[in-house]
Each structure stands twice: as C-alpha cells, then as structure tokens.
C-alpha cells in the first residue's frame with residue numbers, strides 16, 4: 001500500500017500500513033526465523049535469507065522510521081550506541097570529527113576514546129557558542145559533524161540548518177542525534193542534515209522496554225552502503241521481536257510525545273520561580289538561551305526533557321530524586337513514566353555538568369500529580 005502524501009501522525013498510527021498481505025491481520029506477524037528456504041531454482045525469495053542481513057519484521061520497522069523522518073532508508077541496531085559506532089566507523093582513518101562538548105556523555109566518551117587511540121581527530125566545540133560548528137570545521141579535512149539538539153542535559157539548541165551549511169561548506173556530512181525530538185517536533189533531514197540518529201530506546205519505542213538505535217539517511221550513497229555492510233558483517237541488526245515491539249510503540253508516538261510536551265511546559269512554568277529551584281532548563285521557556293532557535297526548529301512542542309538545578313548543591317540533587325514518590329529515580333528517557341536522574345552522579349566528577357542538575361524525562365501522567373510530587377520532594381530537602 002502506498003504512503004505517498006500521508007502525514008507523519010498517520011504513518012505512525014499505522015506503523016506504515018503494516019497489514020499482513022497473506023492474512024489481512026491488522027497487526028503484522030513477527031518473523032522470528034533466522035534462515036529462509038530457497039525456491040526450486042535455488043533462488044532466495046527475499047533480498048536477504050539469513051537474519052544477520054535482515055528480515056521482513058526488521059524491514060517493516062525500518063521503512064516506518066525512514067518515512068517518519070522523510071528519509072530514504074533506515075538501519076536499526078540493537079542499541080543507540082551501536083548505531084553511533086557504525087556511522088563513526090565510516091570515518092576514514094585519522095578523519096576529523098566535530099561534536100559539541102556538552103551532549104549525551106556516552107557519545108562524547110566514545111569519540112574521546114577513538115581520538116585517544118588515534119583512530120579519529122576530534123574537535124569538541126563549546127556547545128553554547130552558536131558559531132561552534134563553523135569555527136571548528138576544517139575545509140577538506142573534516143569528515144563528520146555530529147550534533148545533538150536539544151543537547152542532553154542542558155537542552156541548549158543547535159541550529160541544524162546553520163550546522164549543515166557549515167559542514168557542507170567544509171566538505172563534511174552532518175549527522176544529528178534527534179533522540180529528544182523523536183521525529184515529531186523536528187525533522188533534521190528537512191533542515192539539511194545528511195543522517196539522523198535516534199536512540200530508539202527512548203521516544204520512538206516509548207515504553208522503556210526495548211533497547212535500539214536507528215540511523216536514517218537522506219541519500220543512499222557509498223558511506224551509507226558501507227554502514228549497511230558493516231552492520232551485516234559485525235552482526236548488529238535489531239532482532240525481530242524488538243522490531244515488532246518498536247512498531248507497537250511507534251503507533252502512539254504522536255499522542256505520547258505531545259502529552260509529554262504539554263506536561264513538561266506546565267512543570268517548567270510552575271517551577272521557574274520556585275524558592276528551592278535555582279533554574280529550570282527547558283527550551284519552551286522564553287528565558288532559555290535556545291528559545292529563539294527552538295521556536296524555529298521545534299514545530300510541535302518543546303519536548304518532554306528538562307533539567308532542574310536544585311538549590312543546596314550535589315547532596316540536595318540526589319535527595320530530591322530519592323524523595324520522589326510518583327516519578328522514578330532512574331536513567332533513560334522517553335517512556336510513559338516520568339524519570340528523574342542526578343546526572344553528575346552518573347557521569348562522574350570529570351563531567352562538565354552542574355553538580356546540582358537533575359534531568360527529568362517528563363512522562364504522560366496527570367501533570368498535577370507530577371507537580372505535587374516534585375513539591376513534596378523539594379519541601380523535604382534540608383535548608
């Protein structure tokens with residue numbers, strides 16, 4: 001069935017018209033087979049007949065995500081980090097990579113590890129400098145510009161169109177980690193990016209029960225073919241049942257995401273002038289340094305992610321998390337339940353993140369229950 005002209009909400013709600021052609025089942029079957037028989041002429045029936053190269057459930061989930069991102073093809077991996085590692089693996093030996101100094105710490109630490117080993121040359125630019133990408137690319141040398149927007153966990157914005165122009169001007173590609181905007185509020189390929197990445201573990205699956213990553217490309221070129229071949233060679237396609245769960249989660253993406261956005265905005269406004277909160281970091285607040293870019297680049301809500309700088313420093317930030325009764329003190333983001341995490345404790349003393357920053361992944365609960373929960377957690381802090 002064609003999806004031409006369908007709007008993203010419709011694509012997600014049907015998980016790309018995944019009706020089983022053999023039976024008419026509205027929910028697609030899950031193909032668990034690792035191997036597929038050849039026909040009487042010894043020809044395979046599918047493009048790949050061994051699961052390491054792909055399978056029908058994987059292709060269905062990939063087609064849905066590619067359509068949502070307005071991309072050409074998608075590759076799904078068993079974790080977000082595996083997807084990141086694969087695209088970084090396509091950088092030539094010694095190639096120059098540019099990335100922000102504040103971003104998901106797992107990506108930053110992986111890039112730093114590769115730079116220390118001499119595999120890549122790395123420039124980390126000041127994430128709050130709007131000209132950071134333009135100042136860091138080296139014409140003819142930079143191969144990959146990696147950005148994240150909004151940046152985890154300050155939720156500062158990077159202007160995707162400007163970053164694409166700077167990257168392309170230097171002969172590099174731009175890859176965007178859009179995990180926090182989940183194909184709902186921002187579509188990086190439409191703004192000039194070459195690759196969009198998601199930790200599918202977060203909003204796209206949305207139920208804290210699948211670990212997965214996605215790369216989506218605007219064009220199928222030699223680099224993309226290399227990434228695809230690498231995935232097959234190292235054996236890293238997402239397993240069929242996880243793909244099926246992901247399609248199940250994807251069907252409610254827009255309603256989940258929009259509710260999380262509405263809850264987050266209400267919470268951000270409520271705690272903005274709170275006596276026990278030093279600052280709320282949320283791109284939907286006019287006081288946020290990235291608000292002007294967010295207004296342009298996030299078309300349908302400012303996301304469900306925010307951070308609270310809790311007065312009383314490191315210890316109070318931890319206590320705030322353990323005082324919560326509705327929100328869960330746990331890592332990750334993008335699920336239906338609200339999660340709170342004291343980032344400095346997780347990232348360690350070398351992290352540039354403020355000691356008192358608590359990252360909140362706002363869920364889809366009744367927002368008044370969340371506000372009351374945060375109030376009681378703050379009221380029980382010493383000082």
Ligand SMILES: Cc1ncc(COP(=O)(O)O)c(C=O)c1O
Pocket residue numbers: 079080081082104106107148152177179180199200201211212213332
């Ligand atoms: C923004 C961002 N990018 C990448 C990742 C890595 O994804 P995964 O945990 O699925 O490997 C995460 C995980 O927290 C993330 O938050």
